[in-house]
Amino acid sequence: MIQLNYRDSKPIYEQIKDGFRKLIISNTFLADEKLPSVRELASSLAINPNTIQRAYRDLEGEGYIYTVPGKGTFVAGDGETYDARQHELLEEFDEIVEELYFLSVKKKDLLERIDILTGGGET
Amino acid sequence: MIQLNYRDSKPIYEQIKDGFRKLIISNTFLADEKLPSVRELASSLAINPNTIQRAYRDLEGEGYIYTVPGKGTFVAGDGETYDARQHELLEEFDEIVEELYFLSVKKKDLLERIDILTGGGET
């Protein structure tokens, strides 16, 4: 489900956050679907439960998941507020576009790339 | 010239790398212009020369600067190969676009953003 890379300089809890974000974005996890419990995932990944806990806490802060005390952790639903995360991503987007433009990547190439990633439709 | 933020969780050498990248991208530093020496910059920023050295070494790896032994460190020229850095940035670009799209940011908004950042011209 989640693949850890111990050679990566990125902390394990960040790798877990990235992993679940991608699973949610790709609709592998649907709204209100239950995530593995802290202890279960820690056991299957052979790492400490505290590390999972930290990843879940951060993802909840980003709006991607929510927890119900005593029941478990779940994927956030539709009417969620991702404002903070969205703002953060747009700032990164701007910086990357500016640098890519300096590196002679054509505007047209970026537009084509967006088209492919978003399915080529209207929105 | 470079502004450090000790409250930022980002390591100092990363802040220095980001700072010089932006100065080069914005043409504040021109091709073949000399950068401050390791010791001089370390002194003016009141940090350790080793930290500057690490930032310069990384920037050289990205293709943004080059060093001439005994003379100094300089901004890379025109016909440089930024292939690795470019590839890295395009991967980040794709990931951010995918997540923004999931967060209901419209394709049109991203295109407008690129237009503004690149000056609205053709390339």
Add this chain to the structure above:
DNA sequence: CCCACTGTACTGTGTGTTTTAATACGGTCA
């Protein structure tokens, strides 16, 4: 030639973050 500058390399040390470990507590539900 000398000296002051350049980048580079290395060892050691202190500090903070990351991760682990071991518990403990309260809520949920069959």
Add this chain to the structure above:
DNA sequence: TGACCGTATTAAAACACACAGTACAGTGGG
């Protein structure tokens, strides 16, 4: 009641970051 859930806390090991000090080789002006 017992087995599962998330959460909290404290302590210690492991690691990255930054600093301090020293050393060496190349460059170029006086």
